[in-house]
Each structure stands twice: as C-alpha cells, then as structure tokens.
Amino acid sequence: MTAEGGLPGSTGADAPGSSAADAPGGAGRPDRADWPDGAVRPTYRLVAIPGDGVGPDVVAAAKRVLAAAAARFGFAVAWTDLVAGGAAIDAYGVAIRDEDLAACAASEAILLGAVGGPQWDDPKATVRPEQALFAMRGGLGLFANLRPVSVHPALVPASPLRPELLVGVDMLIVRELTGGLYFGARTEATGAPGARAASDTLPYTEPEVARVARLAFDLARGRSRRLTSVDKANVLATSRLWRTVVHEIAAEYPDVVLDDRLVDACAMQIVRAPASFDVLVTENLFGDILSDEASVLAGSLGMLPSASIGERRTPHGLHGLYEPIHGSAPDIAGQDLANPVGTILSAAMLLRWSLGRADAADAVEAAVAAALDDGFRTADLWPHDPAVAEACTRVGTVAMADAIVARIGITGGITGAAA
Numbered sequence: 425m426t427a428e429g430g431l432p433g434s435t436g437a438d439a440p441g442s443s444a445a446d447a448p449g450g451a452g453r454p455d456r457a458d459w460p461d462g463a464v465r466p467t468y469r470l471v472a473i474p475g476d477g478v479g480p481d482v483v484a485a486a487k488r489v490l491a492a493a494a495a496r497f498g499f500a501v502a503w504t505d506l507v508a509g510g511a512a513i514d515a516y517g518v519a520i521r522d523e524d525l526a527a528c529a530a531s532e533a534i535l536l537g538a539v540g541g542p543q544w545d546d547p548k549a550t551v552r553p554e555q556a557l558f559a560m561r562g563g564l565g566l567f568a569n570l571r572p573v574s575v576h577p578a579l580v581p582a583s584p585l586r587p588e589l590l591v592g593v594d595m596l597i598v599r600e601l602t603g604g605l606y607f608g609a610r611t612e613a614t615g616a617p618g619a620r621a622a623s624d625t626l627p628y629t630e631p632e633v634a635r636v637a638r639l640a641f642d643l644a645r646g647r648s649r650r651l652t653s654v655d656k657a658n659v660l661a662t663s664r665l666w667r668t669v670v671h672e673i674a675a676e677y678p679d680v681v682l683d684d685r686l687v688d689a690c691a692m693q694i695v696r697a698p699a700s701f702d703v704l705v706t707e708n709l710f711g712d713i714l715s716d717e718a719s720v721l722a723g724s725l726g727m728l729p730s731a732s733i734g735e736r737r738t739p740h741g742l743h744g745l746y747e748p749i750h751g752s753a754p755d756i757a758g759q760d761l762a763n764p765v766g767t768i769l770s771a772a773m774l775l776r777w778s779l780g781r782a783d784a785a786d787a788v789e790a791a792v793a794a795a796l797d798d799g800f801r802t803a804d805l806w807p808h809d810p811a812v813a814e815a816c817t818r819v820g821t822v823a824m825a826d827a828i829v830a831r832i833g834i835t836g837g838i839t840g841a842a843a
Contacts, residue, residue, distance in 0.1 A: 467500040468740075468779050471531040476510040476553060477752025478762035478821075479537020485764035485825035486535060486771040489791075492829040493775065493784040504531065508560075509539025509553040510752075519556035525563050532738045533778035534560070534745045535771060538752035561601050565734035566745055568636050569599040570643075570773075571715045572729065573698075575722050578796045581807055582723030585695065592699040593721055596647070598640040599711025601732055603632045604662070606708050628662045628707065633669040635735070640705035641677040647702055652683045654690045654706035654714065666707060687714070694718050715749070724804040725750040726763025729770035731777055740780035746770040760820035763802040765792055768828060791831035800827045 472487060474480035487503065494501050504527055508520040519539075528534050539553040546552075560566065575583060575590045583590055608625035615621055637653070644651040653670045655663035667684060674682045685693070687710045693700065694714065698721055706714065719728050726748070733744040748766030756762055769792060776785035799816040802824055807813040819827065 465498045465500060467502055469502050469504070469530075469532050470774075471528050471534040472503050472505045473508045473528075473534060473536045474505070474511075475508060475537040475539045475752065476541045477538055477754040477757045478750075479509075479539070479752060481537075481758065481760070481762045481821050482748060482764040482767035483535060483537040485821055486767040488825050489768050489788060489828055489832065490771050490775075492832040493781075493788055496787065496833050497781065497784045499781070499784075508536075508556040510541050510544040512556065513544060513551055513553065517551065519551060519553055520559050525559055528560060528745075529564055531743075532740065533743065533774045535767075535774060536745060536747035537767065538748070538750065540752045541754045558606070560745055561732060562607070564743065564745065565602075565736055566732040567600065567602045567632070567734050568639050568732065569597075569601045569711065569715075570731045570733065571597045571599070571718070571749065572773075573597065573715075573718045573721055576727075576793060576796050578799075579723040579727070579805060581809060581812055582805055583721055585698070585721060589696075589698060590721065595698065595701040595718065596643060596703045597711060597715045597718060598636060598643065598703060598705040599715060600628075600632065600636040600705075600707050601711075602708075603628050604708035626660065626662050626709075628665060630665065630669055633666050634673060637670045637673045637705060638676075640703055641673060641680055644680045644703040645677060649680045650683070650702040651680050652685050652690070652701055652704045654685050654687050654704055654710055656687050656710075657684070658686060662707070670705070690714060691717060694721075719749055724763060726766050726802065726804050727769075728766050729773050731770070731773045733777060738778055741776075741778045744774065744778050746774040746778075760822055761803055762821045763804050764821050764825055765802075765828075768792060768825070787832055788828070791828045794831040795824065795827040798827070798831075800824055 472483055474483040490501055506524045506527060507515055508524065512519055512521065512524075539556055541553070544553050572595070574594045580587045580590050605624050605626045608627045610624045611622055613620045613622040640651055640653075653667065655666045657663040657667045670682070674680070687706070690704070691714060694717055698718070704714070715730075719725055722728055728749045729746065730749050731744050731746050733742045736743040748770055750763075750766055753762060768788065772785040772788040772792075775781040775788065800819050800823070801807070801816045802819060802821070806818060807816060
C-alpha cells in the first residue's frame with residue numbers, strides 16, 4: 425500500500441545506530457540488543473508522542489504492530505514516551521518543553537498521534553497545541569511533508585467519488601513545511617469595529633524552494649518520473665519565484681517530466697481525474713489544503729499516513745516525524761472506536777524512511793491490505809450497502825490492530841522496553 429517511492433540517497437542499510445540502553449540485555453551496550461537465542465540484533469531509538477484525543481489509542485495500536493514487525497525481522501525498538509500538545513499545556517503550561525524537543529532530536533524518529541481539542545481551541549490563546557507541531561518542524565529542520573494517497577480496492581465503495589475515477593490512484597503530495605504564511609510575519613486585528621485590519625505575509629526564499637523541489641524531483645525519479653508543481657504564479661510574487669526556481673532545478677532532472685498547475689485548477693483536477701497525478705510539490709498553505717482534499721479519495725481520514733522529513737540523516741535513513749493525517753477526534757477518544765490504520769501506515773513509513781527497514785515496512789503494509797481484504801472495518805469504514813456490509817467484520821481500534829498483527833505473522837516477541 426505504499427506510495428512513497430524511494431528514499432533519496434538511501435543505501436537501504438539496516439545497520440544499528442545509537443540506541444537506548446534499556447533494550448533487552450542492552451544495558452551499557454548501545455546499538456544492539458541481546459535476545460534469548462543469543463543473537464545480537466539492532467535496536468532503534470524511537471520517540472512516541474501520543475498527544476491528545478484518540479492519539480493515545482492509535483499510537484498504542486501502532487506500537488503493537490511495530491513490536492510484531494520487530495519480532496519477525498529481528499530487531500528491537502526502545503521507546504521514549506513524551507507529552508506534547510494540549511496534554512503538555514495542561515501539565516507544563518507549554519505545548520512542548522525544550523527538553524522534550526531535545527529528546528526528539530536525539531531519537532532516530534518520532535511517532536505522533538494527534539494534538540488539539542476543544543478545551544484548547546481559543547484562537548486568541550498565547551499557548552496552543554499546534555505550537556508543538558511548529559516547534560518540531562522548525563526545531564528539527566523538517567521542511568517537507570510527504571503524504572501518499574492511494575485507494576485500497578476494498579474501500580472504493582467508501583469513497584465519495586465514482587469508482588471509475590479511483591482506478592490507478594497513487595499520488596504523493598510533497599508539501600513545503602517551514603515557510604510561507606504559517607511562518608511569515610503577521611499583525612493581529614487592530615482598529616475600531618468596522619475598520620479593523622490584520623495582515624499575514626507569505627515569504628519564501630530560493631533555498632527554501634530549491635530544497636523541497638529537489639526532494640520532489642528525486643521522489644518522482646523513483647516513481648513514474650512525472651512531477652506536478654502547484655503554485656499561483658498568475659497572482660503571487662512568491663509563486664513566480666517558486667515556478668522560476670523549480671524550472672531551474674528541472675534542468676538537473678531531464679528524465680523527469682515537469683508540469684505546472686495553478687492551485688485552483690489542481691484542486692479541481694484532484695476530484696475530476698485523481699489518477700492523472702503522480703508526485704505533486706507545492707508550498708505550505710496550498711499543500712495543507714490540497715492534501716486534505718485528496719485524503720477523501722481513500723474513503724476516510726483514518727486511512728492515510730504522513731511523514732515530515734528534513735536533510736538530517738540517521739545511520740539508517742532520514743530523521744523524521746510520522747503521524748496520521750486525522751485530527752484528535754476527542755468525541756471518540758478512549759472508546760476503542762478510532763481507526764488506527766493511518767497511524768500504523770505512518771509507522772510503516774517510519775520503518776522505511778528513518779530505519780531503512782523496507783522489509784518490515786512492506787510486511788506492515790501487506791498486513792494492513794490483508795486485513796482489509798478479509799473484511800475488517802472500523803466504524804468510519806463501515807459500508808453503507810447492507811449487502812457489502814454482510815461480508816465485513818466490524819471492529820474497534822484494538823481488534824483492527826490485532827488483525828494486522830496476526831497477518832504480520834508473529835503476535836508477540838521481545839522488543840525494546842519503554843524508556
């Protein structure tokens with residue numbers, strides 16, 4: 425079920441890197457774990473941030489799946505659990521503490537559930553849950569968000585689009601993550617009622633555009649060699665800079681076909697002919713909107729993963745933050761109702777991109793596909809057609825994870841202990 429393409433510059437190696445010393449038998453022996461059979465296997469240091477709402481539910485499910493993959497493929501995971509988002513505001517008065525951001529930086533990858541909730545929704549508040557995301561993106565240098573979008577055949581009836589439009593959908597949206605409106609200077613509304621004014625600025629520099637464009641070209645080169653660059657060059661000066669830089673870099677990739685698309689035309693094409701796209705690259709705000717629009721193709725927000733990466737390499741791949749695209753859904757938190765598949769597939773991206781474990785990533789993705797083929801459905805995926813529903817099994821968060829773990833082939837095993 426992967427749609428990411430190859431890791432630029434990856435060797436695919438799974439050599440061990442620095443890891444916590446609390447893995448099995450690993451006290452004082454970093455980078456490896458001694459198992460009961462006497463073998464020495466690599467240990468990977470990961471951070472888990474359950475966050476708010478259903479975040480703890482889906483992260484727990486993904487950790488169980490990672491444990492099964494680790495047991496099958498002979499490696500260990502040493503977890504450090506951190507608090508961020510609304511939970512951190514309640515506990516510490518900030519969305520993420522400096523020491524926790526440092527722990528994220530020291531890890532090989534981060535798995536995040538979701539942040540936010542109605543109790544922290546005041547837009548005028550000086551401290552908000554989403555500040556944790558901005559802090560991690562900026563502080564960890566995570567300049568690109570990768571969002572693969574594909575449609576499992578069994579879930580075609582759950583999509584709002586006609587089935588014939590979904591044949592062959594396999595796109596990857598690359599969103600620039602640390603520039604543009606979200607990071608530009610702003611002035612809050614001032615003035616008397618009836619005459620108030622506010623402003624946001626949309627700055628981009630050539631290096632910011634160039635680095636995400638090169639990543640997108642590399643990804644396109646590993647797929648079908650087609651790249652769509654999305655902008656608003658007929659109106660915005662930053663979009664004209666974007667288009668100029670992208671075209672200059674295109675000269676370095678003569679084997680990749682580049683197509684320019686205005687953002688409004690692209691938004692229409694995503695619902696009219698989604699299979700016409702392969703890799704898309706765009707700026708922060710446009711990427712935020714287009715990737716959410718594209719997510720409906722899969723039938724549920726709960727199905728889709730994402731990765732935020734930068735230029736920093738680990739011993740195995742790229743350092744990154746992995747999370748499902750859905751929100752915190754506080755109305756169903758703790759009720760065993762959330763769909764964990766988006767988080768589980770995010771964990772598969774983590775395995776492939778940050779740990780260099782394509783073997784385990786492939787197994788997780790195949791297990792998800794097999795569970796869906798066998799009719800397991802959470803509430804958000806439940807078919808509207810009674811005849812289709814008759815062949816399905818309705819499950820909660822835990823049982824869906826159970827079904828996926830069983831299809832990985834091992835339902836238990838020794839993995840790294842929580843830090």
